Amino acid sequence: xxxxxxxxxxLKQNIAKHINFSDKEFELYAKHFYLNSxxxxxxILKQGNICSFEGFVTKGCFRVYTLDVDGNEHVLYFAxxxxxxxxxxxxxxxxxxxxxxxxxxDSEVLLINKEDKERLYKELPNVEKLFRVxxxxxxxSMQRRMIQNHSLTADQRYQYFLSKYPEIAQKLTNLxxxxxLGISHEFLSKIRRKIMQKK
Amino acid sequence: xxxxxxxxxxLKQNIAKHINFSDKEFELYAKHFYLNSxxxxxxILKQGNICSFEGFVTKGCFRVYTLDVDGNEHVLYFAxxxxxxxxxxxxxxxxxxxxxxxxxxDSEVLLINKEDKERLYKELPNVEKLFRVxxxxxxxSMQRRMIQNHSLTADQRYQYFLSKYPEIAQKLTNLxxxxxLGISHEFLSKIRRKIMQKK
DNA sequence: CGCGACGTTGATTTGCCTCAACGATTGTGG
DNA sequence: CCACAATCGTTGAGGCAAATCAACGTCGCG
Numbered sequence: 001x002x003x004x005x006x007x008x009x010x011l012k013q014n015i016a017k018h019i020n021f022s023d024k025e026f027e028l029y030a031k032h033f034y035l036n037s038x039x040x041x042x043x044i045l046k047q048g049n050i051c052s053f054e055g056f057v058t059k060g061c062f063r064v065y066t067l068d069v070d071g072n073e074h075v076l077y078f079a080x081x082x083x084x085x086x087x088x089x090x091x092x093x094x095x096x097x098x099x100x101x102x103x104x105x106d107s108e109v110l111l112i113n114k115e116d117k118e119r120l121y122k123e124l125p126n127v128e129k130l131f132r133v134x135x136x137x138x139x140x141s142m143q144r145r146m147i148q149n150h151s152l153t154a155d156q157r158y159q160y161f162l163s164k165y166p167e168i169a170q171k172l173t174n175l176x177x178x179x180x181l182g183i184s185h186e187f188l189s190k191i192r193r194k195i196m197q198k199k
Numbered sequence: 200x201x202x203x204x205x206x207x208x209x210l211k212q213n214i215a216k217h218i219n220f221s222d223k224e225f226e227l228y229a230k231h232f233y234l235n236s237x238x239x240x241x242x243i244l245k246q247g248n249i250c251s252f253e254g255f256v257t258k259g260c261f262r263v264y265t266l267d268v269d270g271n272e273h274v275l276y277f278a279x280x281x282x283x284x285x286x287x288x289x290x291x292x293x294x295x296x297x298x299x300x301x302x303x304x305d306s307e308v309l310l311i312n313k314e315d316k317e318r319l320y321k322e323l324p325n326v327e328k329l330f331r332v333x334x335x336x337x338x339x340s341m342q343r344r345m346i347q348n349h350s351l352t353a354d355q356r357y358q359y360f361l362s363k364y365p366e367i368a369q370k371l372t373n374l375x376x377x378x379x380l381g382i383s384h385e386f387l388s389k390i391r392r393k394i395m396q397k398k
Numbered sequence: 399c400g401c402g403a404c405g406t407t408g409a410t411t412t413g414c415c416t417c418a419a420c421g422a423t424t425g426t427g428g
Numbered sequence: 429c430c431a432c433a434a435t436c437g438t439t440g441a442g443g444c445a446a447a448t449c450a451a452c453g454t455c456g457c458g
Binding site for chain 2: 435436437438439
């Protein structure tokens, strides 16, 4: 396997943020991941199924969401290049998933399944730390977002998202973004109009 | 050290949920933790300081909160017996803390500092997994809570909290609970009245 | 072409906030 | 131990943010 080709190169850069791997170690790591493609609107995970993978997005865009008891969609996050996708609870504990993950455009992901990940932990003990650190970071940003949801208005949250993730915002419909922000799409539409008028 | 005394016994039970330790391993683990007491209203961590510990609560109650830019308090969670407290971002990366942690009553905590935790990782590689799993679980429940904040009314969130954490609710003032629920304490008071009237 | 998904807009309603006032309870210093 | 302050809980009036419902225009796609 040539780990210098595009998708694997991205993966290499991604983990380099957290850990120092030799080329040999990385190769050992990378060989457990296999590339997979998903067409627009295709599901990589459906709520209720058991999540069999952890995925690293190398192309395209996914939405990670859940249906609540009233049938309303709530988007937890959008994953583009360099993001990870999984239902970690379902994956780790092999229980039915609480989340759905759907491609918003034609996309590509590097996937690892559970057995290979276990094997990886044994082969490269450092990987345990890698995933701990990654989970911690996700956890911290989730905490921040929860505070934001309480302290900012929908308007402010929208503008924050635009400034933080301009490339993602571009790919989304009003409806999808509204569901991430936790507001109705009608209201999002009104927010946009107000902002337009100000400029 | 006798690891059968109360505080350490609690710690043992806590980690037994996630991992299998021999008595000897546990002793190696536990000896890095030292017991510390905090009086009511005392701070174990103040926003802006660097968090020097991870703590396991064995007695009492803490509130973990942050002040936003407008000076409003937002409680992330309350920690009673069997809960962990830290600002994981500040602790891991040795950066100023985003959180404050205060004792709501006279309390006791088993603490471990950063150097000892690093040492622990080397002595007992399993500990890496332990903390990864713990972080994952926290992360999952935070995800759930974020969805709830979007899909439930304040009334429903209040009743959910009461049913899930009756012992904690008992220890809290209206103000503290309101700040956890993300509503004003006046409105919480009105919710309580409505519920009373229905019964 | 026609249908379905998406975006916009307005009218109305509702959940929750803010401000202000006041009693009840707790804590504290003299 | 009391007096007084500080904190906490309750209540009401008024206002704003955002939801809901309904109607309609637009666009892309089979």
